[in-house]
Amino acid sequence: MKQAVLRRAAAVSAMAAAFVLAVAGPAAAHVTVNPSTATQGGYTKVSFRVPNESDTASTTKLEINLPENAPVASVSIKPVPGWTAAPVKTKLATPIKAHDSEITEAVTKITWTADKGAEIKPGTFQEFDVSLGPLPETDQMVFKALQTYSDGTVVRWIDEPTTDGTEPESPAPVLKLAAASDASTPASAPAEADASGSADAEESNSGAAWGIAGLVAGLAGLVLGLLAYRKAAQGAGA
Structure with a gap:
């Protein structure tokens, strides 16, 4: 039972990590023109x-x-x-x-x-x-x-x-x-x-939004993994 719960927790964490990578993907750096x-x-x-x-x-x-x-x-x-x-x-x-x-x-x-x-x-x-x-x-x-x-x-x-x-x-x-x-x-x-300042701000805001989304997803995965691990530990103790 304990191993099954741990496997489930690992799967949840892996899904969260995959989601973070998917979110970060579109923000990958490339050559741009600014503004x-x-x-x-x-x-x-x-x-x-x-x-x-x-x-x-x-x-x-x-x-x-x-x-x-x-x-x-x-x-x-x-x-x-x-x-x-x-x-x-x-x-x-x-x-x-x-x-x-x-x-x-x-x-x-x-x-x-x-x-x-x-x-x-x-x-x-x-x-x-x-x-x-x-x-x-x-x-x-x-x-x-x-x-x-x-x-x-x-x-x-x-x-x-x-x-x-x-x-x-x-x-x-x-x-x-x-x-x-x-x-x-x-x-x-x-x-x-030279409107590069406003363009830089827009690009920075966009990057920050992606970063926040990735952070939230990562934290959610971490919390779920910890809860699953705690549940498994309690079950083992019982």
């Missing part, structure tokens, strides 16, 4: 946040692909100490207009490569800032990213958003674009709007 929203026709500074997910290898290179179907006329890269940025321009099939000028080529890829000693070590992250504008009149920009590790592993964050709202296995960073309102700053004034 995640901006205004069509405006300028913005975005940060590509790159966490290191390996326990043994460091991130040595990041490749960000800008969507060719939604080109941006002006792309400026903020230097990152210890990293070399290499932008690649592509001739546009259809030229775009920016400040009364016709733009025939645009940056479609940026590759950052780490110098020795500047790699993103396990348990750390790095941010790569880029100024973009005028932003295209489209609902979103999908930045397909490739993350290279020191052991040769390449993680491809290239999955586009799903139609049902679920997160794909390897999601690409996505910048949502809202239509400009009458109160918006005109596109002719290239002022960089």
Whole structure:
């Protein structure tokens, strides 16, 4: 009888642990763009946040692909100490207009490569800032990213958003674009709007919610396991 109760307690605890892992799964770190929203026709500074997910290898290179179907006329890269940025321009099939000028080529890829000693070590992250504008009149920009590790592993964050709202296995960073309102700053004034603070707060709140849910589930499993163990001990004593 005692062994059966103990087996039941172990099963309950295992189920609780599995639930905690399932809750933590969607919060797994991946390459993101922050802030995640901006205004069509405006300028913005975005940060590509790159966490290191390996326990043994460091991130040595990041490749960000800008969507060719939604080109941006002006792309400026903020230097990152210890990293070399290499932008690649592509001739546009259809030229775009920016400040009364016709733009025939645009940056479609940026590759950052780490110098020795500047790699993103396990348990750390790095941010790569880029100024973009005028932003295209489209609902979103999908930045397909490739993350290279020191052991040769390449993680491809290239999955586009799903139609049902679920997160794909390897999601690409996505910048949502809202239509400009009458109160918006005109596109002719290239002022960089840095909304990273609010985006960081939103991401932090989301992570905290997942963490609390996992903690509650873990505590519930622990309590159930202890109660089952106590019951088994009382039965054995009787």
